[in-house]
Amino acid sequence: MADFLERIGDLSPKHLALLALELQSKLDTLEQLQREPIAIIGLGCRFPGASGPETFWQLLCAGGDAITQVPADRWPIDAYYDPNPTAPGKMSTRYGGFLPHVDQFDPHFFGISPREATSMDPQQRLLLEVSWEALEHAGQVPAQLAGTPTGVFIGLSNSDYSRQLAANPGHIDAYFGTGNVYSVTAGRISYFLGLHGPSLVVDTACSSALVAVHLACQSLRTGECRMALAGGVNLMLSPDFYIAFSKAHMLAADGHCKTFDAAADGYVRGEGGGMVVLKRLTDAQADGDRILALVRGTAVNQDGHSNGLTAPNGLAQEALLRTALAQARMAPTDVSYVEAHGTGTALGDPIEMGALAAVFGEGRAPEAPLLVGSVKTNIGHLEAAAGIAGLIKVVLALQHHELPPHLHLHTPNPHIAWEQLPVTVPTVPTAWPAGARQRVAGVSAFGFSGTNAHVLVEEAPALSLGAPEAERPWHLLSLSAQSPEALRALAERYTQHLAVHTTEVLADVCYTANVGRTQFGQQLTVVSATTGQLGEQLAT
Helix, strand or coil: CHHHHHHHHCCCHHHHHHHHHHHHHHHHHHHHHHHCCEEEEEEEEEECCECCHHHHHHHHHCCCCCCEECCCCCCCHHHHECCCCCCCCCECCCEEECCCCCCCCCHHHHCCCHHHHHCCCHHHHHHHHHHHHHHHHCCCCHHHCCCCCEEEEEECCCCHHHHHHHCCHHHCCCCHHHHHCHHHHHHHHHHHHCCCCCEEEECCHHHHHHHHHHHHHHHHHHCCCCEEEEEEEECCCCCHHHHHHHHCCCECCCCCCCCCECCCCCECEECEEEEEEEEEHHHHHHHCCCCCEEEEEEEEEECCCCCCCCCCCHHHHHHHHHHHHHHHCCCHHHCCEEECCCCCCCCHHHHHHHHHHHHHCCCCCCCCCEEEECCHHHHCECHHHHHHHHHHHHHHHHHHCEECCCCCCCCECCCCCHHHCCEECCCCCEECCCCCCCCEEEEEEECCCCEEEEEEEEECCCCCCCCCCCCCCCEEEEEEECCHHHHHHHHHHHHHHHHHCCCCCHHHHHHHHHHCCCCCCEEEEEEECCHHHHHHHHHC
16 A cells, blocks of 8 residues: 555646556546446236236226136145134135146257156246247247356245145156256356346345346446346245235135225235346447337345344334435435235235335425335235335336226225325326336335345436338248247247237237247248238238
């Protein structure tokens, strides 16, 4: 240190000024990297009542409630149900948000033998599928990612399948380990795609998926990876945790998350998986990616001491929100909507609403209240995957400039001081008007472990289009799959899509299919002049 100071002392004032400028420039560059927006360029999801982002948005806009009774292929609900939550070995609700066909999987597509697939947790299988779909949604050719510094960040906390296998040791084979340990859920995706970026699974209970997104954004900003897949998964394959949560009086008997309602008495469990594809904004723009939204700030903290291990801490939630705002360099009034954790519990709802009002209510005019909702009223609480469901809902709402209705709010919770809070819960489809700046939303996820996460999401920057090329009279669409049956199914999906989206630009549809997809052995090529003609040809 003394030698350094001596050398500095030998510099002339001019050289000192130049050195100061150089150091300030490096500091500014470092700070810019740490705060650079992260672009969301692709989505993939399977949620109750929704097979992908488009059907998810349709469900939300229609005010759909995807909760059903426990399907017969999961477990015999009559044998396990008892309205008394203290009844030994029983669950106090008959309901949940379930996915169909979680037992079905095409192992050959992912280079997996049927024998190995049998020992794989269906959560691994689901995330393989959703990751592939998210990459295709982003226009990223999965086959071209091998060797790239692409990261995989997964939130996961459920092990129903491994407990079922372990209950019969005779069914345990050599694939039991890799099929069921958490780490391989991320590692298998990286292995299949040949990715060289960080690959990890995080378990912070109900905040797992949003913590995974936080870690992915950090990794992108530090340069550990250039692109990242981030999300979470939760499947309910056993009644075990239904029984445990019933004993803890966490579950609503009627199967509804009545978030912010006076009747809030617990949540309904849900399942699903979701992934987002992330890049630094500068990289996404340089690559010509379609940008769906921007992650501006993220934060993670812990409740520490509270009224109980699983009880929320309002002060910790407030600190979390302020940290996210500080990282994004935003004022509380910049945020116009918050996708709340909002499980629908008598204790959690008032605490969360109080924290939101304490932070986002600062400087907010009564005529511009904070809008708050929760996707759990539609699909249930997806636990480890809850945060990614909320994030994908917000991205879709930003794209459509509309907030879907929040369900099951009939009598506002009397323990929430509504008349003192600058907050509104939209119970009907609500236009999301643009203000003086871009629309911004917050997404919260709180784990019953005490780990909290919050993400601030901003609408995508306006797209700057160059001069249009001369319109070609004909366009070529090339589809491919690994089997004739899969190729026919793919053509049918394109037909259905074009029948609904009649204003799609034909050149864009064909370009993405031709350039942004992996090419397999079974191929179909169609030449058309119009979108309508293309749909007719595919239908035949």
